[in-house]
Amino acid sequence: MDTFELMDEWGPEKVVCVSDRRSGMRGVLVIDNTARGMGKGGTRMSPTLDVQEVARLARTMTWKWAACDLYHGGAKAGILGDPRSPAKESVLRAFARALSNEVPSEYVFGLDMGLGELDAAILVDELGDRGAAVGLPASLGGLPYDQLGVTGFGVAEATEAAAHEIGLDLSGARVAVQGFGAVGQAAVERLGELGAVVTAVSTVCGAVVDPDGLDIARLARLRAAHGDECVVHYGGHLDPSVVLTVDTDILVPAAREDVVDADVATGTTARLVVEGANLPTTPAARKILFARGVALVPDFIANAGGIVAAAHSMDARHSPFTVDPATVTAMVSAKMRANAAEVVRRSLARGLPPHETAQEMAQDRVRAAMAARGQIARS
Numbered sequence: 231m232d233t234f235e236l237m238d239e240w241g242p243e244k245v246v247c248v249s250d251r252r253s254g255m256r257g258v259l260v261i262d263n264t265a266r267g268m269g270k271g272g273t274r275m276s277p278t279l280d281v282q283e284v285a286r287l288a289r290t291m292t293w294k295w296a297a298c299d300l301y302h303g304g305a306k307a308g309i310l311g312d313p314r315s316p317a318k319e320s321v322l323r324a325f326a327r328a329l330s331n332e333v334p335s336e337y338v339f340g341l342d343m344g345l346g347e348l349d350a351a352i353l354v355d356e357l358g359d360r361g362a363a364v365g366l367p368a369s370l371g372g373l374p375y376d377q378l379g380v381t382g383f384g385v386a387e388a389t390e391a392a393a394h395e396i397g398l399d400l401s402g403a404r405v406a407v408q409g410f411g412a413v414g415q416a417a418v419e420r421l422g423e424l425g426a427v428v429t430a431v432s433t434v435c436g437a438v439v440d441p442d443g444l445d446i447a448r449l450a451r452l453r454a455a456h457g458d459e460c461v462v463h464y465g466g467h468l469d470p471s472v473v474l475t476v477d478t479d480i481l482v483p484a485a486r487e488d489v490v491d492a493d494v495a496t497g498t499t500a501r502l503v504v505e506g507a508n509l510p511t512t513p514a515a516r517k518i519l520f521a522r523g524v525a526l527v528p529d530f531i532a533n534a535g536g537i538v539a540a541a542h543s544m545d546a547r548h549s550p551f552t553v554d555p556a557t558v559t560a561m562v563s564a565k566m567r568a569n570a571a572e573v574v575r576r577s578l579a580r581g582l583p584p585h586e587t588a589q590e591m592a593q594d595r596v597r598a599a600m601a602a603r604g605q606i607a608r609s
C-alpha cells in the first residue's frame with residue numbers, strides 16, 4: 231500500500247520511517263491527528279509489523295483520546311523485529327536516536343506489545359531525557375498502574391455513573407461479572423465498595439453464584455492462592471457461562487471477546503451491560519440490546535482507566551515527586567464517570583446505539599478542535 235493512501239480528512243499528519251544499518255532496526259512513527267493535543271500512543275515491537283497497522287492503531291488512539299475527552303491526539307510507533315531477540319537493546323537505542331527530532335517534542339514513547347518497563351528505561355537513557363517515555367519502572371519514578379488495578383476500578387466507576395443515568399441505584403443492585411483477572415477482580419472489589427451486590431463471578435475454571443452476594447474478600451484471597459481455580463475453592467462447580475445468563479441487574483463481561491451473543495442479549499435480565507473486556511458483545515447482540523432498551527457502556531469508554539492513567543503519566547513525566555496513587559484514582563474516577571454518563575445520556579437522547587454514540591462523540595470533538603484551529607470550515 232502506498233503511504234499516501236493512508237491519508238484522509240483526519241490524518242495522519244506525519245509518517246516517519248526509520249532504519250539503521252548497524253543494528254538492523256526498521257521502524258515507523260505515525261502521528262495521526264493533533265488537533266486536540268500532542269500525539270500519544272504506545273510503542274510496539276513485532277516481527278509482523280507494517281506501516282498500515284501502525285497507522286490504524288494511531289487512528290484508534292485519535293478516537294480513544296477524544297472519546298475519553300482527554301487532550302491528546304492519536305499516534306503510535308512500531309519496530310519491525312522480534313522482541314525476544316538478544317539485539318533488542320541495540321535496536322531500541324537505534325530507534326530512539328533515529329526519532330530524536332520528534333521525541334519528546336512531538337511524540338513520547340509508551341508501552342505496547344513487545345515492550346516492557348525496562349525497554350522504556352532504555353529509550354529514556356538513550357535520549358538522556360526522563361520525559362522521552364512513559365511506562366517507566368518505579369526506580370525511575372513510574373507507577374505500576376496495572377498493579378493498582380486502574381482499569382477495573384474505572385469499570386466500576388463507569389458502572390455507577392451509567393446506572394445512575396438509567397435510574398438504577400448501584401447500591402443494592404445485583405451485578406454479574408465474567409472474569410476475575412486483572413480487570414474483573416479490581417472491578418468486583420470497587421463495585422462491592424460502592425454497595426453493589428456481586429452475585430455471580432466466573433473464571434475459565436467455573437462460576438460462583440450467590441443471590442445474597444458473594445464474599446469478595448474471600449474470593450480475592452483465593453485468587454491470590456489459587457489463581458483461576460479460586461472459584462472452585464470457593465465452592466463453585468458451575469459452568470463459567472452461567473454468569474452470562476444469571477438473573478441480574480447489571481452484567482459486566484470482563485474476560486473474553488464475543489461472549490455476549492444474540493442469545494445472551496435476548497435472554498438477559500440486565501438493564502445495563504458494561505464492557506470491561508475488549509469487544510465482548512457481538513454486533514448482533516448490540517442491536518438486540520439496543521432494541522430491548524438495555525443500556526450499554528462500550529469497551530473503549532468503560533475500560534479506558536489505563537489511558538486516563540497514561541495521560542496522567544504524560545503530565546507527571548518531569549515531576550521530581552513520587553506519583554500519589556490516590557491522585558491517579560481520583561482522575562480515573564472523574565473521567566470514567568463523566569464519559570460513561572455522557573454516552574448513555576447521548577445514546578438515549580439521540581436514539582443512537584452506544585458504540586455509534588461514542589464514535590460520534592469522538593469525531594465531533596476532533597472536528598470541533600480542527601475547526602477552532604481553522605483547519606476546516608467553522609460551521
Ligand SMILES: NC(=O)c1ccc[n+]([C@@H]2O[C@H](COP(=O)([O-])OP(=O)(O)OC[C@H]3O[C@@H](n4cnc5c(N)ncnc54)[C@H](O)[C@@H]3O)[C@@H](O)[C@H]2O)c1
Binds near residue numbers: 458485
Ligand atoms: N488489563 C488491563 O489493563 C486491560 C485494559 C483494557 C482492556 N482489557 C481487556 O479486559 C479483558 C480482561 O483482561 P485482564 O487483563 O483482566 O486479563 P486476565 O488474564 O488478567 O484475566 C482474564 C480473566 O478472564 C477469565 N476467563 C477467561 N476465559 C473465560 C471464560 N470463557 N469464562 C469466564 N471467564 C474466563 C480468566 O479465568 C481470568 O479470570 C481483556 O479483553 C483485555 O483485553 C484489559
